[in-house]
Every structure is written in C-alpha cells, then in structure tokens.
Amino acid sequence: MARIKTDNNLTRKEVIVTKAATLFREKGFKAASMRDLAEAVGVEAASLYNHIKSKTELLHELCFSVANRFLHKIDEVELEKTGSVEKIEKLLRFHINEMIHHYEEVYVSDREWKHLSDPYLSNFQNQRRIYRKRFAAIIETGIKNKEVKSIDAPTAVLIMLHAISGIESWHRSVQKISAEELEENMISILVGGLVNR
Amino acid sequence: MARIKTDNNLTRKEVIVTKAATLFREKGFKAASMRDLAEAVGVEAASLYNHIKSKTELLHELCFSVANRFLHKIDEVELEKTGSVEKIEKLLRFHINEMIHHYEEVYVSDREWKHLSDPYLSNFQNQRRIYRKRFAAIIETGIKNKEVKSIDAPTAVLIMLHAISGIESWHRSVQKISAEELEENMISILVGGLVNR
DNA sequence: TTTTATCGCTAACATACGTTAGTATGTTAT
DNA sequence: ATAACATACTAACGTATGTTAGCGATAAAA
Numbered sequence: 001m002a003r004i005k006t007d008n009n010l011t012r013k014e015v016i017v018t019k020a021a022t023l024f025r026e027k028g029f030k031a032a033s034m035r036d037l038a039e040a041v042g043v044e045a046a047s048l049y050n051h052i053k054s055k056t057e058l059l060h061e062l063c064f065s066v067a068n069r070f071l072h073k074i075d076e077v078e079l080e081k082t083g084s085v086e087k088i089e090k091l092l093r094f095h096i097n098e099m100i101h102h103y104e105e106v107y108v109s110d111r112e113w114k115h116l117s118d119p120y121l122s123n124f125q126n127q128r129r130i131y132r133k134r135f136a137a138i139i140e141t142g143i144k145n146k147e148v149k150s151i152d153a154p155t156a157v158l159i160m161l162h163a164i165s166g167i168e169s170w171h172r173s174v175q176k177i178s179a180e181e182l183e184e185n186m187i188s189i190l191v192g193g194l195v196n197r
Numbered sequence: 198m199a200r201i202k203t204d205n206n207l208t209r210k211e212v213i214v215t216k217a218a219t220l221f222r223e224k225g226f227k228a229a230s231m232r233d234l235a236e237a238v239g240v241e242a243a244s245l246y247n248h249i250k251s252k253t254e255l256l257h258e259l260c261f262s263v264a265n266r267f268l269h270k271i272d273e274v275e276l277e278k279t280g281s282v283e284k285i286e287k288l289l290r291f292h293i294n295e296m297i298h299h300y301e302e303v304y305v306s307d308r309e310w311k312h313l314s315d316p317y318l319s320n321f322q323n324q325r326r327i328y329r330k331r332f333a334a335i336i337e338t339g340i341k342n343k344e345v346k347s348i349d350a351p352t353a354v355l356i357m358l359h360a361i362s363g364i365e366s367w368h369r370s371v372q373k374i375s376a377e378e379l380e381e382n383m384i385s386i387l388v389g390g391l392v393n394r
Numbered sequence: 395t396t397t398t399a400t401c402g403c404t405a406a407c408a409t410a411c412g413t414t415a416g417t418a419t420g421t422t423a424t
Numbered sequence: 425a426t427a428a429c430a431t432a433c434t435a436a437c438g439t440a441t442g443t444t445a446g447c448g449a450t451a452a453a454a
Binding site for chain 1: 430431432433434435
C-alpha cells in the first residue's frame with residue numbers, strides 16, 4: 001500500500017500542503033483537482049481526507065502562514081530606530097527573499113486568495129489592507145522627513161509589492177541572474193525611485 | 198424571449214466577450230461558468246453558443262486583442278528618433294493607460310493566459326517573451342547611452358510590467374487618487390528608479 | 395406577406411469535481 | 425502476540441460543468 005513519505009520530520013499534512021502549493025501555483029486553485037494533488041503525493045484522492053478537512057483548508061493554511069510572516073516582519077521593522085528609507089529597504093528585502101525562497105506559497109497567497117471563502121476571505125483582505133496601510137505610513141514618515149520624495153504613499157506601496165511579485169518571471173526564466181543580483185537590482189530600482197535627491 | 202441588447206453598434210459576440218472579461222476578472226477563468234456568463238448577458242447558457250465557439254475562444258480573443266495592442270505600440274515607439282528614457286516613459290504611460298481604461302481585458306490577459314490551450318498558449322507565451330526582449334533592448338540602449346543607470350535590463354522590465362499590474366489595487370480601492378495623479382506618481386517612481394543621476 | 399436566416403429556449407449528455415462511507419492494511423504500544 | 429491506532433483503498437454520492445440537439449420565436453429580406 002502506498003504511503004506518504006515524510007522526509008525531514010514533516011507531518012504528512014505538511015507534505016500535502018507543500019505539494020498543494022506547487023500545484024496551485026502551476027494550475028491555479030480552481031483548476032488544480034484533488035485527484036491531481038493525490039497523484040503528486042502518490043496516493044488516492046480520498047486518502048488525502050485522512051489528513052485534511054477540505055481543499056479550501058489547504059488554501060487557508062497557505063494564505064495565512066504567508067500573511068503572518070509578513071505581519072511579524074513589519075511588527076519588527078516598525079520598532080527599529082532607523083530612518084524610513086532603511087525601514088522600507090528592509091521590508092523590500094524581506095519581500096524579495098520570501099518570493100525567492102518560498103516562491104510557491106507566496107505566489108499562491110498573492111494570486112489565489114480570491115478563492116478563500118468567508119470568514120477567511122474577509123479576514124485575509126483585512127490583514128492585507130492593514131499591512132499596506134502600515135507600509136504606507138512608513139513611506140509617509142519618510143516624505144515628512146524629506147528622506148523620500150513627495151509621492152502618493154499608497155501608490156508607492158502598490159508599485160513595490162506588485163513589482164516584487166514579478167519575481168515569478170525570474171523563477172520561470174531560463175537564463176537567470178543570481179538571486180543576489182536580482183535582489184540588488186530590484187532594490188536599486190525601487191528604492192532609487194523613492195528617495196529624494 | 199430575452200434578447201442580447203447591442204448598444205453602441207456592438208455585435209452580440211462583442212457584448213459577450215466584454216461581459217466575459219468582467220467575469221473572468223472577478224472570479225478567474227476556471228471559476229467563472231458559462232451559466233454565470235449567460236446570466237450576466239441576460240440569456241440562457243446554451244444560447245451563447247449561437248455566437249461563440251467555446252469558452253476558451255473567449256479567452257483567446259481577450260488575450261490576443263490585448264497582446265496585439267501592446268505589440269503595435271512598441272512597433273511605433275521603436276521607430277521614434279528620441280532618447281531611450283523617453284521611449285521607456287512612452288511605453289510605461291501606454292501600459293498605465295491601458296490598465297486604467299481597459300482594466301478588465303488587460304487584467305484577464307495578464308493573469309489568466311495560463312488557461313489558454315495549445316497552440317494559442319505557446320503562441321501567447323512567445324509574443325510575451327519577444328515583447329519583453331524588445332522592451333529590455335530599449336533599456337539596454339539607455340544603459341549604453343548612460344541615460345539609464347547600470348542595471349539588469351530584464352529585471353527592470355519585469356519590475357515595470359508587474360508594478361503596473363498593481364493598478365488592479367487602485368481600481369478596487371475606495372479612496373482613489375485621480376487617474377492622472379496615479380499616472381504621474383507611477384512614472385515618477387518607475388522612471389526615477391531607472392535614470393542615471 | 396411570405397420566406398429565410400438569426401437567435402433563444404428547453405432538455406439532456408458526458409465528464410469532472412469535492413467529498414463521504416466502509417473496509418482493509420500496515421504501524422505502534424501493551 | 426494482540427490490541428489500538430493511523431493510514432490507504434475501493435466504491436459511490438451528488439453536484440456543477442461545458443457543450444450539443446432540436447425546436448420555437450423573432451427579425452430581416454424577398
């Protein structure tokens with residue numbers, strides 16, 4: 001009888017969630033079927049339900065684990081006694097590295113959250129809105145300081161976050177520059193677009 | 198008997214395609230059903246097939262009409278006898294305005310092309326790859342001219358295009374700045390991040 | 395007015411989906 | 425060895441989906 005193999009002391013559920021992330025990224029949440037997932041895991045579809053409650057639960061787990069990581073990071077950054085630009089750069093670098101190293105989850109959380117169902121949906125949207133407001137507030141402070149040029153902060157946030165989601169294309173491209181180069185280039189362009197000179 | 202009403206001398210097919218764009222944006226291609234679309238159009242699902250060949254055809258039409266508009270624009274811009282930064286700015290402004298005024302189609306083309314099926318899929322991916330190469334080539338020229346700072350051009354393209362797709366959030370936000378303000382802010386940040394100073 | 399083509403309807407199809415029930419097999423603890 | 429548990433299997437369910445066939449109604453052309 002086939003059995004889900006759990007390397008690296010992962011629970012079987014974690015194995016399923018991880019494979020789900022890959023699948024949801026490749027095909028989209030709706031287009032990825034539980035039978036697809038079962039095949040990826042090496043088991044029959046019904047067997048998955050010994051470990052998870054529903055397909056949507058997989059999406060919850062992915063979306064909220066990602067969201068929580070970003071919330072913790074901004075908690076941390078806000079407390080630092082540094083300049084605004086430094087804070088912005090720190091957040092951007094975190095975003096970039098999350099997108100590089102936890103590609104599947106972050107991508108799914110970014111693009112597939114629409115398929116969450118209430119109350120998770122509203123919850124997620126709230127968290128997202130609040131996160132962006134806090135990010136914008138940091139930029140606003142920078143503008144008051146004259147560290148950052150006079151722009152619309154929410155627009156700046158929107159540009160930053162979406163620009164970073166473009167790392168998706170980097171992952172898919174054949175001739176990749178290194179992760180470090182990518183990070184430095186992105187920071188150069190994005191921070192360069194903000195600072196007052 | 199209900200009839201598809203065709204204001205503004207649109208064909209009935211065009212009405213369907215337009216409504217499909219809205220629906221595909223809201224729910225995603227896979228999650229939007231032909232019965233949903235039929236309801237939006239005010240007709241029974243089966244009746245749609247008097248005007249279209251299949252659900253996928255709707256996606257083709259949307260994706261390629263958008264792609265063609267961008268290809269025509271870059272044809273035009275490449276021929277101009279202006280500096281690289283000016284060309285980049287012109288392309289960016291075009292992207293921004295397309296995203297503002299043809300939101301639904303552009304968004305769908307951007308996010309749902311994965312659900313195209315071959316040969317349309319490979320075709321679309323090719324066009325996209327070529328477009329980005331041409332965009333990158335303009336940036337490369339700018340770098341050689343010292344108009345643009347020394348960065349990885351493909352990464353710059355990726356940032357630009359994805360940043361612009363963030364206009365999605367602007368559309369959904371309640372307190373919007375004006376379209377003109379949005380455009381100027383985006384240009385300021387994105388071009389500001391590129392130029393050599 | 396008659397004819398013809400266009401368009402919408404009802405009914406139904408085959409397929410794919412998420413999920414459950416019940417049972418067998420393998421693993422761990424006593 | 426045996427009991428208890430965890431995990432996988434087969435079979436099946438109800439529902440939703442894209443699409444087709446065939447028939448009536450409407451609009452356009454004669």
